[in-house]
Amino acid sequence: EVKLEESGGGLVQPGGSMKLSCAASGFTFSDAWMDWVRQSPEKGLEWVAEIRSKANNHATYYAESVKGRFTISRDDSKSSVYLQMNSLRAEDTGIYYCTRHDYAFDYWGQGTTLTVSS
């Protein structure tokens, strides 16, 4: 059974940092492309970042809205993907989902909530 479990959300002040983690199981993680998708009432579902497999040189891609502030990474030995978020803004508030990207996003975690507020 495929499982994706996010952790690390919470309340952070504007300008602050937060790191999200996602632990994966039930599939060959090292072969998978992994993405972060967020959701908020204001913006709906928004793709955030992607990291590809080792076969694709762990290439990374970002939404323009987070480029330069967020960094996606992975540790295949731990079957985990991470999202380091710096210079956080109020508009980064939302539920962050870890997803597996196989054609489309075929598996999603339960999500972790990030609130950016003073």
Added chain:
Amino acid sequence: DIQMTQSPASLSASVGETVTITCRASENIYSYLAWYQQKQGKSPQLLVYNAKTLAEGVPSRFSGSGSGTQFSLKINSLQPEDFGSYYCQHHYGTPLTFGAGTKLELK
């Protein structure tokens, strides 16, 4: 970026009815289109990818069609568990973008 426009934004229907949701891409995405269902308080779930391929475990009353810029999701004989929100998303390279969603409510 490719813009995805969904319609209608909301839809009321009864159990047993057939409904269709449409999605338009701002440019040609061939058949790289996915549909998701999301129930209140839950994560989205993949229904269809490559415009018409049902994801594993998805009932056959769901069907996707279209190519290029025009797509649709049809649900035959609505069941109580089908009510929720539906989103389209292109998977024709990054940045991947979603439609704003269609809320399907019980009439």
